[in-house]
Amino acid sequence: SKVCLAPRVPPAMSAPMLPGVPITCKPQGRTSIVSQGRKKLHSVLTDNSEMVEEFDAQTDELLLRKIRKKTTLGGEAPWTIEVGTEGKVFNPDTDLLAASSSNPIVVPMDTKTTFQWRIRNLHYAPSTYQLSIDEPTQCIVVRTTNKKYFKKLDIPKMRRACLGLEEENISWVHKSNTLIIDYKKPSQILEAEAVERKERANLKPSKDGGDECR
Template sequence: MSYVAWLAKIRSADKSSVIQGTVRKVHYNFTDGTEMVEEYSTETGMVLRRAWKLRSDLIRKDNWEIELGEHIPKQFQSNEMLLSEATTEPFLSKRITRNAIEWRIRNLPYPLNTYTITCDGAAHMVTVRTSNKKYFKKIVVPEFQRCNFEPKVEDLMLRHQNQTLIISYKKPPILIEMEKAVLLELQNVETVEYDDIKCEDLLKGLISQ
Protein backbone atom coordinates (compact mmCIF):
# COMPACT_ATOMS: atom_id res chain seq x y z
CA MET A 1 0.00 0.00 0.00
CA SER A 2 1.40 3.39 -0.96
CA TYR A 3 -0.04 5.17 2.08
CA VAL A 4 1.93 3.09 4.60
CA ALA A 5 4.10 6.08 5.62
CA TRP A 6 1.06 8.28 6.37
CA LEU A 7 -0.66 5.55 8.36
CA ALA A 8 2.55 4.98 10.35
CA LYS A 9 2.67 8.72 11.09
CA ILE A 10 -0.93 8.64 12.35
CA ARG A 11 -0.26 5.57 14.50
CA SER A 12 2.87 7.02 16.10
CA ALA A 13 1.23 10.36 17.01
CA ASP A 14 0.06 11.19 20.52
CA LYS A 15 -3.69 11.55 19.96
CA SER A 16 -6.58 12.94 22.00
CA SER A 17 -10.24 13.05 21.03
CA VAL A 18 -13.39 14.84 22.20
CA ILE A 19 -16.97 14.93 20.95
CA GLN A 20 -19.05 18.11 20.96
CA GLY A 21 -22.57 17.61 19.64
CA THR A 22 -22.23 15.91 16.26
CA VAL A 23 -18.53 16.76 15.79
CA ARG A 24 -15.57 14.69 16.92
CA LYS A 25 -12.28 16.59 17.24
CA VAL A 26 -9.00 14.71 17.10
CA HIS A 27 -5.75 16.40 18.09
CA TYR A 28 -2.44 14.91 16.91
CA ASN A 29 1.03 15.59 18.31
CA PHE A 30 3.48 14.04 15.88
CA THR A 31 6.96 12.81 16.75
CA ASP A 32 8.53 15.51 14.53
CA GLY A 33 6.94 18.27 16.66
CA THR A 34 4.14 19.19 14.27
CA GLU A 35 0.48 19.29 15.30
CA MET A 36 -2.72 18.59 13.40
CA VAL A 37 -6.41 18.89 14.28
CA GLU A 38 -9.21 17.08 12.45
CA GLU A 39 -12.97 17.40 12.87
CA TYR A 40 -15.23 14.50 11.90
CA SER A 41 -18.99 14.31 11.61
CA THR A 42 -20.25 11.69 14.06
CA GLU A 43 -23.27 11.19 11.78
CA THR A 44 -21.46 10.50 8.50
CA GLY A 45 -17.90 9.72 9.57
CA MET A 46 -16.59 12.25 7.03
CA VAL A 47 -13.77 14.63 7.89
CA LEU A 48 -15.03 18.23 7.98
CA ARG A 49 -11.86 20.15 8.77
CA ARG A 50 -8.13 19.56 8.91
CA ALA A 51 -5.64 22.15 10.13
CA TRP A 52 -1.92 22.23 10.88
CA LYS A 53 -0.18 24.35 13.50
CA LEU A 54 2.59 26.52 12.08
CA ARG A 55 5.11 27.90 14.54
CA SER A 56 6.82 31.24 13.91
CA ASP A 57 9.83 32.10 16.06
CA LEU A 58 10.05 35.46 14.31
CA ILE A 59 6.70 36.78 15.60
CA ARG A 60 6.47 34.28 18.49
CA LYS A 61 2.98 33.30 17.52
CA ASP A 62 1.33 30.05 16.45
CA ASN A 63 -0.81 30.08 13.33
CA TRP A 64 -3.17 27.44 12.00
CA GLU A 65 -3.12 26.58 8.31
CA ILE A 66 -6.38 25.11 7.05
CA GLU A 67 -5.86 22.16 4.71
CA LEU A 68 -9.51 21.18 4.55
CA GLY A 69 -12.70 23.07 5.40
CA GLU A 70 -14.20 26.48 4.90
CA HIS A 71 -11.94 29.50 4.60
CA ILE A 72 -12.02 31.82 7.63
CA PRO A 73 -11.15 35.46 6.78
CA LYS A 74 -8.21 36.69 8.81
CA GLN A 75 -8.41 39.72 11.07
CA PHE A 76 -5.54 41.97 12.09
CA GLN A 77 -4.96 45.05 14.20
CA SER A 78 -3.97 48.36 12.66
CA ASN A 79 -3.94 51.75 14.40
CA GLU A 80 -6.21 50.38 17.14
CA MET A 81 -8.78 49.29 14.56
CA LEU A 82 -9.74 45.69 13.83
CA LEU A 83 -9.55 45.12 10.09
CA SER A 84 -10.74 42.11 8.12
CA GLU A 85 -9.42 40.42 5.02
CA ALA A 86 -11.22 41.58 1.87
CA THR A 87 -14.18 39.33 1.10
CA THR A 88 -14.42 40.27 -2.60
CA GLU A 89 -11.18 38.53 -3.58
CA PRO A 90 -11.34 34.95 -4.90
CA PHE A 91 -10.73 32.39 -2.18
CA LEU A 92 -10.47 28.64 -2.18
CA SER A 93 -12.03 26.11 0.17
CA LYS A 94 -12.02 22.33 0.05
CA ARG A 95 -14.37 19.69 1.35
CA ILE A 96 -14.50 15.92 1.20
CA THR A 97 -17.67 13.99 0.48
CA ARG A 98 -18.20 10.26 0.55
CA ASN A 99 -17.25 9.93 -3.12
CA ALA A 100 -15.24 13.02 -4.08
CA ILE A 101 -12.87 15.82 -3.19
CA GLU A 102 -14.47 19.15 -3.97
CA TRP A 103 -12.88 22.60 -4.29
CA ARG A 104 -14.90 25.81 -4.37
CA ILE A 105 -13.35 29.05 -5.57
CA ARG A 106 -15.69 31.89 -4.67
CA ASN A 107 -15.84 35.38 -6.19
CA LEU A 108 -15.07 34.17 -9.70
CA PRO A 109 -17.77 35.74 -11.93
CA TYR A 110 -16.43 34.52 -15.28
CA PRO A 111 -18.42 32.02 -17.37
CA LEU A 112 -17.49 28.34 -17.40
CA ASN A 113 -15.74 28.45 -20.78
CA THR A 114 -13.21 30.92 -19.31
CA TYR A 115 -11.51 28.26 -17.17
CA THR A 116 -8.87 25.72 -18.07
CA ILE A 117 -8.10 22.98 -15.55
CA THR A 118 -5.01 20.80 -15.84
CA CYS A 119 -3.38 18.11 -13.69
CA ASP A 120 0.28 17.55 -12.89
CA GLY A 121 0.26 13.91 -11.85
CA ALA A 122 3.82 13.72 -10.56
CA ALA A 123 3.32 16.83 -8.40
CA HIS A 124 -0.15 15.67 -7.22
CA MET A 125 -1.45 19.05 -8.31
CA VAL A 126 -4.49 20.62 -10.02
CA THR A 127 -4.03 23.96 -11.78
CA VAL A 128 -6.77 26.50 -12.54
CA ARG A 129 -6.27 29.34 -15.02
CA THR A 130 -8.56 31.73 -16.87
CA SER A 131 -8.28 32.75 -20.50
CA ASN A 132 -8.64 36.42 -19.47
CA LYS A 133 -5.58 36.03 -17.18
CA LYS A 134 -7.59 37.24 -14.18
CA TYR A 135 -7.00 34.14 -12.06
CA PHE A 136 -4.33 31.47 -11.69
CA LYS A 137 -4.03 28.90 -8.91
CA LYS A 138 -1.96 25.77 -8.31
CA ILE A 139 -3.78 23.43 -5.92
CA VAL A 140 -1.60 20.82 -4.27
CA VAL A 141 -3.65 17.83 -3.06
CA PRO A 142 -2.12 16.43 0.16
CA GLU A 143 -4.46 13.43 0.10
CA PHE A 144 -3.03 12.41 -3.27
CA GLN A 145 0.51 12.92 -1.98
CA ARG A 146 -0.17 10.65 1.02
CA CYS A 147 -1.45 7.78 -1.09
CA ASN A 148 0.91 8.54 -4.01
CA PHE A 149 -1.93 8.94 -6.51
CA GLU A 150 -1.44 10.88 -9.74
CA PRO A 151 -4.57 12.84 -10.72
CA LYS A 152 -5.82 12.81 -14.31
CA VAL A 153 -7.65 15.69 -15.93
CA GLU A 154 -10.28 13.41 -17.46
CA ASP A 155 -11.48 12.52 -13.95
CA LEU A 156 -12.26 16.14 -13.06
CA MET A 157 -15.78 17.56 -13.07
CA LEU A 158 -16.40 21.29 -13.39
CA ARG A 159 -19.37 23.59 -12.88
CA HIS A 160 -19.99 27.27 -12.20
CA GLN A 161 -22.81 28.82 -10.19
CA ASN A 162 -23.36 31.90 -8.01
CA GLN A 163 -19.93 33.31 -8.95
CA THR A 164 -18.32 30.13 -7.64
CA LEU A 165 -16.20 27.67 -9.62
CA ILE A 166 -16.75 24.14 -8.31
CA ILE A 167 -14.19 21.45 -9.14
CA SER A 168 -14.81 17.82 -8.17
CA TYR A 169 -12.53 14.81 -8.37
CA LYS A 170 -13.94 11.33 -7.81
CA LYS A 171 -12.01 9.59 -5.06
CA PRO A 172 -9.71 6.87 -6.35
CA PRO A 173 -9.99 3.49 -4.60
CA ILE A 174 -6.57 3.94 -2.95
CA LEU A 175 -7.75 7.12 -1.22
CA ILE A 176 -10.94 5.47 0.01
CA GLU A 177 -8.84 2.61 1.36
CA MET A 178 -6.53 5.06 3.15
CA GLU A 179 -9.44 6.91 4.74
CA LYS A 180 -10.89 3.65 6.04
CA ALA A 181 -7.51 2.65 7.50
CA VAL A 182 -7.21 5.98 9.36
CA LEU A 183 -10.77 5.73 10.73
CA LEU A 184 -10.02 2.21 11.91
CA GLU A 185 -6.96 3.51 13.76
CA LEU A 186 -9.00 6.30 15.38
CA GLN A 187 -11.41 3.73 16.83
CA ASN A 188 -8.66 2.91 19.32
CA VAL A 189 -8.33 6.50 20.56
CA GLU A 190 -10.07 7.19 23.85
CA THR A 191 -12.75 9.83 23.30
CA VAL A 192 -14.37 12.13 25.86
CA GLU A 193 -17.83 13.55 25.23
CA TYR A 194 -18.71 17.06 26.42
CA ASP A 195 -22.04 18.85 26.50
CA ASP A 196 -20.37 22.19 27.15
CA ILE A 197 -16.64 21.88 26.70
CA LYS A 198 -14.56 24.23 28.82
CA CYS A 199 -11.10 22.90 28.05
CA GLU A 200 -8.65 24.57 25.67
CA ASP A 201 -10.03 25.09 22.18
CA LEU A 202 -8.21 22.69 19.86
CA LEU A 203 -8.63 25.15 16.98
CA LYS A 204 -7.37 28.16 18.94
CA GLY A 205 -6.06 30.74 16.51
CA LEU A 206 -8.16 29.77 13.49
CA ILE A 207 -10.59 32.66 13.92
CA SER A 208 -8.37 35.11 15.78
CA GLN A 209 -5.50 35.59 13.37
Protein backbone atom coordinates (compact mmCIF):
# COMPACT_ATOMS: atom_id res chain seq x y z
CA SER A 1 0.00 0.00 0.00
CA LYS A 2 1.07 3.57 -0.63
CA VAL A 3 2.55 5.40 2.34
CA CYS A 4 1.72 9.11 2.64
CA LEU A 5 4.57 11.08 4.11
CA ALA A 6 4.15 14.41 5.83
CA PRO A 7 5.58 17.34 3.85
CA ARG A 8 9.15 18.12 4.81
CA VAL A 9 9.52 21.39 6.68
CA PRO A 10 12.69 23.16 5.54
CA PRO A 11 15.10 23.96 8.38
CA ALA A 12 15.49 27.54 9.52
CA MET A 13 18.31 29.36 7.76
CA SER A 14 20.88 31.48 9.56
CA ALA A 15 20.59 35.26 9.34
CA PRO A 16 23.41 37.56 8.19
CA MET A 17 25.36 39.23 10.97
CA LEU A 18 25.35 43.01 11.34
CA PRO A 19 28.13 45.15 12.84
CA GLY A 20 28.02 45.64 16.59
CA VAL A 21 28.07 43.74 19.86
CA PRO A 22 24.99 41.60 20.65
CA ILE A 23 22.99 42.68 23.70
CA THR A 24 22.22 39.81 26.05
CA CYS A 25 20.98 39.21 29.58
CA LYS A 26 23.58 39.84 32.27
CA PRO A 27 24.72 36.78 34.24
CA GLN A 28 22.57 36.49 37.38
CA GLY A 29 20.52 39.38 35.98
CA ARG A 30 17.17 37.60 35.83
CA THR A 31 14.48 37.09 38.46
CA SER A 32 11.10 35.40 38.19
CA ILE A 33 7.73 35.30 39.90
CA VAL A 34 4.45 33.51 39.22
CA SER A 35 1.31 35.61 39.53
CA GLN A 36 -2.23 35.26 38.15
CA GLY A 37 -1.31 32.33 35.92
CA ARG A 38 1.69 34.09 34.41
CA LYS A 39 5.41 33.57 34.84
CA LYS A 40 6.91 37.05 34.93
CA LEU A 41 10.61 37.54 34.27
CA HIS A 42 12.60 40.67 35.00
CA SER A 43 15.96 40.87 33.23
CA VAL A 44 18.84 43.34 33.20
CA LEU A 45 20.60 43.45 29.83
CA THR A 46 24.23 44.15 29.05
CA ASP A 47 23.35 47.70 27.91
CA ASN A 48 21.79 48.25 31.38
CA SER A 49 18.25 48.35 30.03
CA GLU A 50 15.47 46.45 31.83
CA MET A 51 13.22 43.87 30.21
CA VAL A 52 10.00 42.38 31.56
CA GLU A 53 8.50 39.29 29.94
CA GLU A 54 5.27 37.51 30.83
CA PHE A 55 4.65 33.89 29.81
CA ASP A 56 1.60 31.70 30.21
CA ALA A 57 2.50 29.56 33.22
CA GLN A 58 1.03 26.44 31.59
CA THR A 59 1.93 26.74 27.90
CA ASP A 60 5.04 28.98 28.13
CA GLU A 61 3.54 31.21 25.42
CA LEU A 62 5.02 34.71 25.41
CA LEU A 63 2.20 37.14 26.23
CA LEU A 64 4.09 40.38 26.84
CA ARG A 65 7.58 41.77 26.42
CA LYS A 66 8.46 45.34 27.30
CA ILE A 67 11.77 47.11 27.71
CA ARG A 68 12.95 50.26 29.45
CA LYS A 69 16.25 51.92 28.61
CA LYS A 70 18.29 54.44 30.52
CA THR A 71 18.11 58.07 29.41
CA THR A 72 21.24 60.05 28.53
CA LEU A 73 21.14 61.53 32.04
CA GLY A 74 20.88 58.11 33.68
CA GLY A 75 17.16 58.23 34.41
CA GLU A 76 14.53 55.71 33.37
CA ALA A 77 12.76 56.11 30.04
CA PRO A 78 9.13 54.98 29.60
CA TRP A 79 8.45 51.30 28.94
CA THR A 80 8.30 50.28 25.27
CA ILE A 81 6.12 47.27 24.43
CA GLU A 82 7.74 44.86 21.97
CA VAL A 83 5.26 41.95 22.11
CA GLY A 84 1.61 41.88 23.14
CA THR A 85 -0.45 44.66 24.67
CA GLU A 86 -0.31 46.06 28.18
CA GLY A 87 -3.14 44.92 30.41
CA LYS A 88 -4.94 42.88 27.74
CA VAL A 89 -3.78 39.88 25.73
CA PHE A 90 -4.88 39.94 22.10
CA ASN A 91 -7.10 36.96 21.25
CA PRO A 92 -7.11 36.41 17.46
CA ASP A 93 -10.27 34.28 17.68
CA THR A 94 -12.42 36.93 19.34
CA ASP A 95 -10.74 40.32 19.01
CA LEU A 96 -10.99 40.35 15.21
CA LEU A 97 -14.75 40.66 15.64
CA ALA A 98 -14.66 43.15 18.49
CA ALA A 99 -15.61 46.77 18.02
CA SER A 100 -12.64 49.07 17.54
CA SER A 101 -11.69 52.46 16.18
CA SER A 102 -11.35 52.91 12.44
CA ASN A 103 -7.61 53.57 12.65
CA PRO A 104 -5.21 50.69 11.93
CA ILE A 105 -3.97 49.02 15.11
CA VAL A 106 -0.67 47.11 15.15
CA VAL A 107 -0.40 44.22 17.62
CA PRO A 108 3.07 42.61 17.74
CA MET A 109 3.02 38.92 18.65
CA ASP A 110 5.45 36.04 18.98
CA THR A 111 5.17 32.39 17.96
CA LYS A 112 7.68 29.57 18.34
CA THR A 113 8.84 29.94 14.73
CA THR A 114 7.96 33.50 13.69
CA PHE A 115 7.82 37.12 14.75
CA GLN A 116 4.27 38.17 13.98
CA TRP A 117 2.19 41.33 13.63
CA ARG A 118 -1.56 41.70 13.25
CA ILE A 119 -2.61 45.03 11.77
CA ARG A 120 -6.33 45.46 12.26
CA ASN A 121 -8.71 47.82 10.44
CA LEU A 122 -7.04 47.51 7.04
CA HIS A 123 -9.92 47.26 4.59
CA TYR A 124 -8.04 47.26 1.28
CA ALA A 125 -7.91 44.35 -1.16
CA PRO A 126 -5.03 41.86 -0.71
CA SER A 127 -3.52 42.96 -4.03
CA THR A 128 -2.99 46.42 -2.53
CA TYR A 129 -0.30 45.44 -0.01
CA GLN A 130 3.44 45.50 -0.64
CA LEU A 131 6.02 44.31 1.89
CA SER A 132 9.76 44.77 1.69
CA ILE A 133 12.91 45.22 3.79
CA ASP A 134 14.35 48.69 4.26
CA GLU A 135 18.07 47.92 4.33
CA PRO A 136 19.35 51.13 6.02
CA THR A 137 16.96 50.81 8.98
CA GLN A 138 16.60 46.99 8.92
CA CYS A 139 12.82 47.26 9.22
CA ILE A 140 9.94 45.57 7.43
CA VAL A 141 8.07 48.16 5.37
CA VAL A 142 4.33 47.78 4.81
CA ARG A 143 2.77 50.01 2.16
CA THR A 144 -0.29 50.04 -0.06
CA THR A 145 -0.34 50.81 -3.76
CA ASN A 146 -3.08 53.39 -3.16
CA LYS A 147 -0.72 55.21 -0.73
CA LYS A 148 -3.30 55.05 2.06
CA TYR A 149 -1.10 53.15 4.52
CA PHE A 150 2.61 53.07 5.36
CA LYS A 151 4.27 51.44 8.36
CA LYS A 152 7.74 50.32 9.41
CA LEU A 153 7.93 47.25 11.64
CA ASP A 154 11.00 46.72 13.78
CA ILE A 155 12.19 43.42 15.29
CA PRO A 156 14.09 44.49 18.43
CA LYS A 157 15.19 40.95 19.28
CA MET A 158 16.91 40.62 15.89
CA ARG A 159 18.50 44.05 16.36
CA ARG A 160 19.82 43.12 19.83
CA ALA A 161 21.35 39.96 18.34
CA CYS A 162 22.96 41.99 15.50
CA LEU A 163 21.11 39.91 12.90
CA GLY A 164 20.00 41.26 9.53
CA LEU A 165 16.59 40.83 7.91
CA GLU A 166 15.97 39.03 4.61
CA GLU A 167 12.90 39.55 2.45
CA GLU A 168 12.49 35.84 1.70
CA ASN A 169 11.53 35.24 5.33
CA ILE A 170 8.42 37.46 5.13
CA SER A 171 4.98 35.94 4.60
CA TRP A 172 1.56 37.50 5.02
CA VAL A 173 -2.16 36.95 4.63
CA HIS A 174 -5.12 39.35 4.70
CA LYS A 175 -8.43 38.29 6.23
CA SER A 176 -11.25 39.86 8.24
CA ASN A 177 -9.80 43.33 7.55
CA THR A 178 -6.60 42.25 9.32
CA LEU A 179 -3.15 41.98 7.75
CA ILE A 180 -1.23 39.14 9.42
CA ILE A 181 2.52 39.32 8.84
CA ASP A 182 5.04 36.64 9.81
CA TYR A 183 8.82 36.85 9.75
CA LYS A 184 10.48 33.45 9.99
CA LYS A 185 12.92 33.25 12.88
CA PRO A 186 16.49 32.39 11.80
CA SER A 187 18.39 29.49 13.32
CA GLN A 188 20.35 31.79 15.65
CA ILE A 189 17.13 33.03 17.28
CA LEU A 190 15.61 29.53 17.51
CA GLU A 191 18.75 28.20 19.19
CA ALA A 192 18.88 31.13 21.62
CA GLU A 193 15.20 30.73 22.51
CA ALA A 194 15.70 27.01 23.16
CA VAL A 195 18.37 27.95 25.71
CA GLU A 196 16.07 30.61 27.19
CA ARG A 197 13.28 28.04 27.65
CA LYS A 198 15.64 25.78 29.60
CA GLU A 199 16.77 28.70 31.74
CA ARG A 200 13.16 29.66 32.49
CA ALA A 201 12.37 26.08 33.47
CA ASN A 202 15.30 26.08 35.90
CA LEU A 203 14.40 29.38 37.55
CA LYS A 204 12.76 29.00 40.96
CA PRO A 205 10.06 31.68 41.03
CA SER A 206 8.04 32.69 44.04
CA LYS A 207 4.39 31.64 43.91
CA ASP A 208 2.97 35.16 43.91
CA GLY A 209 5.15 38.22 43.85
CA GLY A 210 2.56 40.93 43.34
CA ASP A 211 4.00 43.60 41.05
CA GLU A 212 7.72 43.00 41.61
CA CYS A 213 8.31 42.50 37.89
CA ARG A 214 6.55 45.73 36.98
